[in-house]
Amino acid sequence: MAINDDDLDKLCFLARLALNEGDRAPLKSDLQRMLGFVDSLRDADVGDCAPMAHPHDSDLRRRVDAVSSGDQCDQLTALAPAASAGMFLVPKVIE
Amino acid sequence: MSLPTTVAGQLDALAAGHCQAADLIQAAREQGCRHADLNAWISEVEPTAPAAAENAKLGGIPYAHKDLFCTAGVRTTCGSKMLADFVPPYSATVHERLDRAGAVLMGKANMDEFGMGSSNEHSHFGAVLNPWDRQRVAGGSSGGSAALVAARVVPFATATDTGGSIRQPAAFCGVSGIKPTYGRVSRWGMVAYASSLDQGGVIAQTAEDCALVLQQMAGFDERDSTSLQAPVDDYRQALQQPLRGLRIGVAKCFFGSGVSDPVAVAVNAALAQMEAQGAVLVDIDLSHAELAIAAYYLIAPAEASSNLSRYDGVRYGYRCEQPRDLDDLYRRTRSEGFGAEVRKRILLGTYALSAGYYDAYYLRAQKVRRLIAGDYSRAFEGVDLIAGPTAPTVAFKLGEKLADPLAMYASDVNTVGVNLAGLPAMSIPCGFDQGLPIGLQLIGPALSEARLLAAAHQYQLHTGWHQQRPGTSGVPS
Numbered sequence: 001m002a003i004n005d006d007d008l009d010k011l012c013f014l015a016r017l018a019l020n021e022g023d024r025a026p027l028k029s030d031l032q033r034m035l036g037f038v039d040s041l042r043d044a045d046v047g048d049c050a051p052m053a054h055p056h057d058s059d060l061r062r063r064v065d066a067v068s069s070g071d072q073c074d075q076l077t078a079l080a081p082a083a084s085a086g087m088f089l090v091p092k093v094i095e
Numbered sequence: 096m097s098l099p100t101t102v103a104g105q106l107d108a109l110a111a112g113h114c115q116a117a118d119l120i121q122a123a124r125e126q127g128c129r130h131a132d133l134n135a136w137i138s139e140v141e142p143t144a145p146a147a148a149e150n151a152k153l154g155g156i157p158y159a160h161k162d163l164f165c166t167a168g169v170r171t172t173c174g175s176k177m178l179a180d181f182v183p184p185y186s187a188t189v190h191e192r193l194d195r196a197g198a199v200l201m202g203k204a205n206m207d208e209f210g211m212g213s214s215n216e217h218s219h220f221g222a223v224l225n226p227w228d229r230q231r232v233a234g235g236s237s238g239g240s241a242a243l244v245a246a247r248v249v250p251f252a253t254a255t256d257t258g259g260s261i262r263q264p265a266a267f268c269g270v271s272g273i274k275p276t277y278g279r280v281s282r283w284g285m286v287a288y289a290s291s292l293d294q295g296g297v298i299a300q301t302a303e304d305c306a307l308v309l310q311q312m313a314g315f316d317e318r319d320s321t322s323l324q325a326p327v328d329d330y331r332q333a334l335q336q337p338l339r340g341l342r343i344g345v346a347k348c349f350f351g352s353g354v355s356d357p358v359a360v361a362v363n364a365a366l367a368q369m370e371a372q373g374a375v376l377v378d379i380d381l382s383h384a385e386l387a388i389a390a391y392y393l394i395a396p397a398e399a400s401s402n403l404s405r406y407d408g409v410r411y412g413y414r415c416e417q418p419r420d421l422d423d424l425y426r427r428t429r430s431e432g433f434g435a436e437v438r439k440r441i442l443l444g445t446y447a448l449s450a451g452y453y454d455a456y457y458l459r460a461q462k463v464r465r466l467i468a469g470d471y472s473r474a475f476e477g478v479d480l481i482a483g484p485t486a487p488t489v490a491f492k493l494g495e496k497l498a499d500p501l502a503m504y505a506s507d508v509n510t511v512g513v514n515l516a517g518l519p520a521m522s523i524p525c526g527f528d529q530g531l532p533i534g535l536q537l538i539g540p541a542l543s544e545a546r547l548l549a550a551a552h553q554y555q556l557h558t559g560w561h562q563q564r565p566g567t568s569g570v571p572s
Contacts, residue, residue, distance in 0.1 A: 008442075010449075011442045011445050011446055011449070012426075012442070014445050014449060015400060015429075015441050015442055015445040016404075016407070016422070016425040016426050016429055017426060017429050017430050017433075017438055017441065017442065018426040018427055018429075018430040019430065023435075027438075027439060027442070030439055030500055031439070031442060031443060031446070033500070033501060034392065034439075034443055034500060034501070035443075035446070037388075037389060037392070037501055038389040038390075038392055038393050038456065038460070040386065040389050041386060041389050041390060041393070041456075041459050041460060041463055042455070042459070044383070044386055044459075044462075044463050044466070046459065046462040046463060046466065049462045049465050049466060050462070050465060051458055051461030051462050051464075051465065052461050052462070052464040052465035052468060052515075053291060053461055054291045054321075054517075055277040055278070055291065055468070055516065055517020055541075056277070056278060056321065056323075056517070060320045060321065061320050061324075062320070063317065063320070072184065075184040076184065076410070076411075078184075079181070079182075079184065079410065079411040080409065080410055080411060081408060081409070081411075081412075081413075081414035082414070088409050088410055090409055090421055090424065091418050091419070091420050091421050091423075091424055092420075093420070093421050
């Protein structure tokens, strides 16, 4: 599986990553090798095997829909790089 | 007076009044200073000796946390620049339980960034050196935990295992490590890498110590929706179960290409020892085992790409300087905050989950995962445990595999299948090659931790590999 520059740009967009120019060539090479390696799965006879998403293979247990930890707004916004009035701050998105 | 270095030994010494918790803490601090060059700590804390508490099963025993267990008020970095200054407002269930048991946190151990690595060279805080040979890796991702126990700084350390991250560093550093059944130990407050594979466990010198510590960590936690609602066995009592009659499956695939001759010889000798103690060796077939690495390196990065999307520079963690707009904030924060290996795995996972490739890669890997789990289920119809080498070689040299990701991933060849199937497994020391430890892996069916610990303990009663420590000479019988 060949990874070209367009593929890499699309992946970086989806993953919200920016790449330095110098990182592109080795990354393309590594991804190509890794995808070539995992391509070995194509030869596996999986028949009508159901996909296994989780070792328990059952529905997740649900909790009661009730507040358990109370208001932690101040504690949590204190961790943020930028916050004000109990809200996280981000660059302006609406003019 | 020389203080004991095992959990069991220290508990006995405390109970007999031969020492106090403060002595153990001081000894750990001094030993840590002697081995500071290992770079095994990310953060050290100023511990205080706990007041004697009823039911304090680990009262006064010093330990280290792998630095992805959240600890309120103590920074939790996951070995990443992204969380280099993150101080969690809450503690992981594992930390709460160990705290309740009276164990004394000495600090947070170095690790591969977010658990992604097999050598501990992918840490923002630098590589951990192997205490047996400082030119070699400690293994990963729980390299700091394994190195601290091997160097006798602490008698035990917490660790996590997504594809071998407890067992492989335990093997490389000559210590014992147990990766419990998926869901046996709460993941609440344990920073996620790949949520269907991650599991917390213990690294210690002996199987007995692993039993003592796991007893305090294991059990149902309503805050973790994947936590198992099953009673926890009495692990220490189970240690007395002899090997006689135990059927141990031996799969040829675990001795395949890449496994060095000295490793194969040592593991076969360990199997012969177990046979001499009454175990019965049975040839088994795990026919899809060779696909485990490929399936793992699609599933784990796919889950990682989703889990790590939370690091966006908005709510906590690193944020880039002066973002132009929201997209620039996201992209530069993530590119500057994550290291190269994490970025690579996020991109691989993004690829596997993206439109047009999902069925061909991710879904197919999940189907192969079921085949692999099915192999183990069938095998356990005829055997009680499965054994083989933990890692194909002894610890490799620093930098040796950094340029070749596939060579690095190959060191996980015998460990990742266990995580895909959600099974418990251990690594225990079973020999040396060129003065470097070799690990024996024991795998059990779900919730067979007591059986695993007992088999490892019985082996350790008759061998001395686990008693070897870096800097000592001579090979035990």
